[in-house]
Amino acid sequence: MDVAVIGAGQAGLAVAYHLRDLGARLAIVDAGPRPGGAWQHRWPSLTLGRTHSVADLPGMRAAGLSFADADTRTPARDTVPDLMGRYEEAYGLRVTRPVRIERVTREGQGFLLEAGPGSPLPRLEARAIVSATGTWTAPRVPHLPGRELFQGRQLTTPEYPGADALAGMRVAVVGGGLSALGFMDELAPRVADLRWYTRRPPVIHEDASPELGFARGREAVEAQDAAALAGEPLPSIVSVTGIPMTPPVRRLRARGLLDAHPMPVRMSATGLVESDGSEWSADAVIWATGFDHALGHLEPLGLRHDDGGVQVDEGRVVGHPGVILAGYAGQASTISASRGARTSARHLRVFLAGEGDWPA
Structure with a gap:
């Protein structure tokens, strides 16, 4: 193929939409069993009414589709995959599933993609690749001494089962982002006790106006893009934007749950040990501590x-001609992923035509 797109979430589909007009031979593969990217795996209580707004994919309105028109009460893991599947059909974006690409290597002037066992497409060759594998499969958990000793439940964000499964327990939520606060808002009425731990004191903005939210979001995107251009680890979004005073945050403040505790220094069999030596007993710990980009399949290329x-x-991996990371750094939001997709497709068009220089 000319281009292989790895991952058919929002970033991958957005690039594929712009690539379809190139006249190039295009393959799109995705590890999920159905459309929807990571949305199909979200916890059952998450609805579009409880999330930030989801930006439409390019050309979505022209196909008579929009996330803005979706039911805000239905689980997002049903609503979003349905719309994304209809989008794929509307634009003839044929996605082969489930294909989990485990290894990408250089092969002559292009790339060899090798999939895991049982894949309907075990091998694929392409002149260029777009890796749009997101972060959902790479949750980040801090290295805390004694984690292996803890006898309660430990859950990362993708493993969160909903408040019903943790009812009556003593639960610690670790992480300073909006996912952590969303979990706490759901858990507060159901659990026996709840405690919030963060690496740094949270910055909560009383003013949650859309204008300020947009400005802070733009600042976060610029910080992520600057880090990516310099080849540095990416800063967290919340470290730049802070936390807006949304209705869930107001509810947590009214319950007295916004007093974050510093990170514990270690764990024991029964709980979390704090810096003063005291122990907070816990039945479950939720690690809402962010994600890394899922790039393990690209390790043979030596990108890091x-x-x-x-x-x-601008999506191009410096020094690696033909490798695009879609939805990376400042392109991770649904709005910027669609904007970045057009730029990435333009770079690939130039690359496939043998014109211009790839950044070295």
Whole structure:
């Protein structure tokens, strides 16, 4: 093929939409069993009414589809995949599923993609690749001494089962982002006790106006893009934007749950040990501590610097002609992923035509 798109979530589909007009031979593969990217795996209580707005994919309105018109009460893991599947059909974006690409290597002037066992497409060759595998499969958990000793439940964000499964328990939520606060808002009425731990004191903005939210979001995107261009590890979004005073945050403040505790220094069999030596007993710990980009399949290409960063310029991996990271760094939001997709497709068109220079 000319281009292989790995991942058919929002970033992958957005790039594929713009690539379809190139006249190039295009293959799209996805590890999920059905459309929807990571949305199909979200917890059952998450609805579009409880999330930030989801930006439409390019050309979505022209196909008579929009996330803005979706039912805000139905589980997002049903609503979003349905719309994304209809989008694929509307634009003839044929996605082969389930194909989990485990290894990508250089092969002559292009790339060899090798899939896991049982894949309907075990091998694929392409002149260029678009990796749009997101972060959902790479949750980040801090290295805390004694984690292996803890006898309660430990759950990352993708493993969160909903408040019903944790009812009556003592639950610690670790992480300073909006996912952590969303979990706490759901858990507060159901659990026996709840405690919030963060790496740094949270910055909560009383003013949650759309204008300020947009400005802070733009600042976060610029910070992520600057880190990517320098090949540095990416800063967290919330470290730049802070936390807006949304209705769930107001409810948590009214319950007295916004007083975050510093990160515990270690764990024991029965709980979390704090810096003063005291122990907070817990039945479950939720690690809402962010994600890394899922790039394990690209390790043979040697993209990462020693500190773990990848140098990316407008989606192009610097020094690696033909490798695009879609939805990476500042393109991770639904709005910027669609905007970045057009730029990435333009770069690929130039690359496939043998014109211009890839950043070195």
